[in-house]
Amino acid sequence: MILKPQVNDIKNIGYYLGRIILGIGLTMFLPFITGLVLFREPSPALDFLISANIAIFIGLALSWLCKTDKELHTGPAMVVIALSWLAVMALSAIPLLLSGHYKSFLDACFETMSGFTTTGLTLVQDLDHLSRTHNLWRHLGPFLGGQGIAIIAISFLVRGASGPLNLYQGEGRDEKLVPNVIHTARFIWAISIAYLILGTIVLGLVGMSIGLKPQRAFFHAVCIFMAGFDTAGFSPQSPNILYYHSLMFEIVTIFFMVIGSFNFNLHYQIWTGNFKEIWKNIETRTFLFVIMIVTLITMAGLKHWGVYSDGMILFRKGFFQLISGQTTTGYMTIYAQQFIKEWGDLALTGIILAMALGGCACSTAGGIKMLRVGVICKAFRQDIKSVFLSPNAIVVQKFHHIKTMFIEDKQVRAVLIVTLGYFFLYGLGTLVGVGLGYPFLESLFESTSAAANVGLSCGITDASMPAILKVTYIIEMWAGRLELMSVFALIGFFVAFVKGR
Amino acid sequence: MKKIAIFYTVTVGIFWEAVYVMVIIGVGSLFALAIQYIR
Numbered sequence: 088m089i090l091k092p093q094v095n096d097i098k099n100i101g102y103y104l105g106r107i108i109l110g111i112g113l114t115m116f117l118p119f120i121t122g123l124v125l126f127r128e129p130s131p132a133l134d135f136l137i138s139a140n141i142a143i144f145i146g147l148a149l150s151w152l153c154k155t156d157k158e159l160h161t162g163p164a165m166v167v168i169a170l171s172w173l174a175v176m177a178l179s180a181i182p183l184l185l186s187g188h189y190k191s192f193l194d195a196c197f198e199t200m201s202g203f204t205t206t207g208l209t210l211v212q213d214l215d216h217l218s219r220t221h222n223l224w225r226h227l228g229p230f231l232g233g234q235g236i237a238i239i240a241i242s243f244l245v246r247g248a249s250g251p252l253n254l255y256q257g258e259g260r261d262e263k264l265v266p267n268v269i270h271t272a273r274f275i276w277a278i279s280i281a282y283l284i285l286g287t288i289v290l291g292l293v294g295m296s297i298g299l300k301p302q303r304a305f306f307h308a309v310c311i312f313m314a315g316f317d318t319a320g321f322s323p324q325s326p327n328i329l330y331y332h333s334l335m336f337e338i339v340t341i342f343f344m345v346i347g348s349f350n351f352n353l354h355y356q357i358w359t360g361n362f363k364e365i366w367k368n369i370e371t372r373t374f375l376f377v378i379m380i381v382t383l384i385t386m387a388g389l390k391h392w393g394v395y396s397d398g399m400i401l402f403r404k405g406f407f408q409l410i411s412g413q414t415t416t417g418y419m420t421i422y423a424q425q426f427i428k429e430w431g432d433l434a435l436t437g438i439i440l441a442m443a444l445g446g447c448a449c450s451t452a453g454g455i456k457m458l459r460v461g462v463i464c465k466a467f468r469q470d471i472k473s474v475f476l477s478p479n480a481i482v483v484q485k486f487h488h489i490k491t492m493f494i495e496d497k498q499v500r501a502v503l504i505v506t507l508g509y510f511f512l513y514g515l516g517t518l519v520g521v522g523l524g525y526p527f528l529e530s531l532f533e534s535t536s537a538a539a540n541v542g543l544s545c546g547i548t549d550a551s552m553p554a555i556l557k558v559t560y561i562i563e564m565w566a567g568r569l570e571l572m573s574v575f576a577l578i579g580f581f582v583a584f585v586k587g588r
Numbered sequence: 589m590k591k592i593a594i595f596y597t598v599t600v601g602i603f604w605e606a607v608y609v610m611v612i613i614g615v616g617s618l619f620a621l622a623i624q625y626i627r
Contacts, residue, residue: 398624406616
């Protein structure tokens, strides 16, 4: 028998949702103040004042109407997370819509969902003339969403024992850096802000060295860093990283993309003196192994079709796109159409594979994740070993992730369920794309890019694409970022609400 | 003194992360060069 949710559960959901919305409303004051004081753009800044007021009003009203001191349990926490991402998408889209650079509210919602989920697919019109204030908000989205919307709430706005922990886990993260989840959230911010300072300085200096004026160089630096470290792939200029035409800029960007796709727990270990962890961890080892395989496939494809013959160009065009796909960033040094018109099927397959597998768990990256790929490979090895040994032999397989652990069937089952979920998502978008008349490989490419929160595009994502495809990609980005579980919890909650007793 | 120790550990940590990224870039460059000469 399915139990109908109690009034207390609904009040609890409303209260925590209100706090998260309040948090997003408050963050809108950052582009408002920056736009007004630093960029001297009063009109765009006003868009943020309006949007912030709407969000703060809704947030405060929800928190006040649903005020409760009950603890938030796991199920309702997952519902809060799933709903909060939708609420944040809609509210953050208001200033973008007011900018006049989006054809419809749906397009603005697509942009904010793409930003907050660190995807990077964009539907903006005339990006090169978008105000700096709006551009800052586009890039701030990945920085906030990459760390996690729940992390903002846990760090500053939510108190309690189990509530913050359940919110944290509902966002697809189950690793705590330190025993206290609030301290974990704050440490995640500390890592991100330390790298934000370093990244802005380095990218700013590189920008100045290639001829950008200081103010412009540092504005681009902060935008590129936020979208690079948080594996989103947004850029303040429409040609993306190709705009800079600089090998040094590309190498520095690769550095921040890879660092951003690292597990926050790995950062914590390395930053607290456990330096050897970087060479022992199953995720970094799997990442290295996977990058070798996909590089081989992609470069063989590019060579076979004679796309790029020179080694340097193969690196700057082929390898850059591959790292961008593998880390699920989505930065590009080629035009979207080149994937289809020049790259050929084998190279595209390599890059689709890289996107599908993704970065590390508990990071800003998307996709299946290296931890799961590593565990599946180890479990596979264990099964093969057991076939060749005596039936009475007990085969144990270990892996190292922060500490050495044994592979258990329960763990493998959980990993396979999420992996299958991702394949379902990749398939869903492909099916809709093919149904709407797009070629299979292009549909698969774009769908994988959306569901794995990558942001590389082969040209399908455009303001003129059918609304049904925009909605499909929004769902894929949302479900992919939350690793499906919170979305299932939301569906379960509605089923219980309708059918429960 | 404690702050200096934390700063030192974090700096060395970032250095090792940078070394890992250089290995990744090295793999990419090596493959690109190797593929260039394969006919």
